[in-house]
Amino acid sequence: MVKKILVVGAGAIGGFYGALLAKAGADVAVVCRSDYDTVKLNGFTIHSQDLGTWRFAPAGVFRHASEFREEADCLLLCTKVIPNLDRAALIREAVSPKTAIVLIQNGVDIEREIQEAFPDNELISGLAFICCNRIGPGRLAHLAYGRLTLGSVNGPVSTKTRELNDLFGRAGIECLASADVVTERWKKCVWNAPFNPLSVLSGGLPTSAILASQEPFVRHIMEDVCRIAAALGHPLPERIVDNHIDSTRTMPAYKTSMLIDYEQGRPLETEAILGNALGAGRRAGVKTPYLESVYALMKLRELQRALS
């Protein structure tokens, strides 16, 4: 039974999902860096539009994974996926043989690094569809969505995946178990690949304006991603591009997470979302000129930011 859980990278996403698991009865400790002092003292306070306001007092609050002296049933890794952050090193000292590593992170092809570092551990890959922000030290605002998709990278849905699903479900959010979570990642990438970089490169346009002005371009980028996924053996549903376009059109004007990170001067997940997709496409021999273009432009933009 999944009982003891360690969340590494307890920012907005990690703090929120950790708080849900604790609410459902699990024993949840956290590793958090920036808000350590506040969280150690007062835990997290979650303000959720759907689930109300509550306090989450973790079973343990640590600065480093090495301080965690128990054996976790599951370790939720919730950091961003950014260059120069060695995710394996970050969690190594808290991973025991029985620990299932659960990635709740953005991007595609982000499992390999962890799989290679921990070949004997169970690895669960997760995707969060959520709008949740840190509004102060230890204070999180859950604004919308929350759905989680979990699944094993290779193989059928595991017992621990099912147990995590039950816990999240009990805490009040939808959680899907997927037998093909890698395909789910590619589906999400089809949306992220245009809207995240275009929101930054345009200088701050919301998704609605991007779509209204340059729908064909958005579609081209999406189609590049679909071709990569198909070449890798993850063919996406035929209507996925249309569906993403339609659902974006009915969404309220939405500021992407990459735009928010950019505006706040934080590192961007350009590599996890675009770089990894392109790398996979290159290895598979797929031509993706539109995706290449937005990637190159993001690299220029990041270079300029680093220089200024």
Add this chain to the structure above:
Amino acid sequence: MVKKILVVGAGAIGGFYGALLAKAGADVAVVCRSDYDTVKLNGFTIHSQDLGTWRFAPAGVFRHASEFREEADCLLLCTKVIPNLDRAALIREAVSPKTAIVLIQNGVDIEREIQEAFPDNELISGLAFICCNRIGPGRLAHLAYGRLTLGSVNGPVSTKTRELNDLFGRAGIECLASADVVTERWKKCVWNAPFNPLSVLSGGLPTSAILASQEPFVRHIMEDVCRIAAALGHPLPERIVDNHIDSTRTMPAYKTSMLIDYEQGRPLETEAILGNALGAGRRAGVKTPYLESVYALMKLRELQRALS
């Protein structure tokens, strides 16, 4: 003999080339909007690193072409090529049957509009390689270069082209007569198409940094332009991409004109440079995904600027 000249759009470029023609003995009047009062009173002062400092007192200074009551041998049109600026309307009242219209403007495929509006007039198309800025009302700084290429759009080098060449040469700048000025425009577009938009979209990088970081992307955009030119019957020299790359690498860190316009909140020549190239490519059935991408991103950036 070319004697009477009217410059329409006497900003930095028009003012500078008008001043050179006057220096060489021509009778040069100007239409200028923004600095009208100063120029009417004091003319232009040109500070040139190569040619020294001198004052240019135009033979006439007008707010509108309609105020020009003479017959010009040549009308130099030196405005930017931007949407919502009807270039034909701007010059119509100053064009007599004997007037040769000389475009000293950026972009590709910019002659058609004028050719259709004035089918019976001689049309000379010109390209300026120059770094010249307005540094105050009626004050121009000529910082570098200055070379001009002139030629008839269809047909051999005309008498008036030769006479203008002589005048510019006498004033101290290199002027080439080209029997294939349209091809020259495409050559220049090969450089402009990547570096102008990338300097803006990156948030302000100079050409050197763009090239050092994303040379393959720059080359892809250049190759798209080459393919369009070739499809239109203007095949470019085989080594043009390499040559542009090499010469950019040896240039000092250079801020593109589009970046300067962007920073100063002025309209951008996105349509003249990218839009016209893409339109021509589309009509010729050429696929140009990289060029399409930078164009779409420029449109988003301009939209964002218009909204903010």
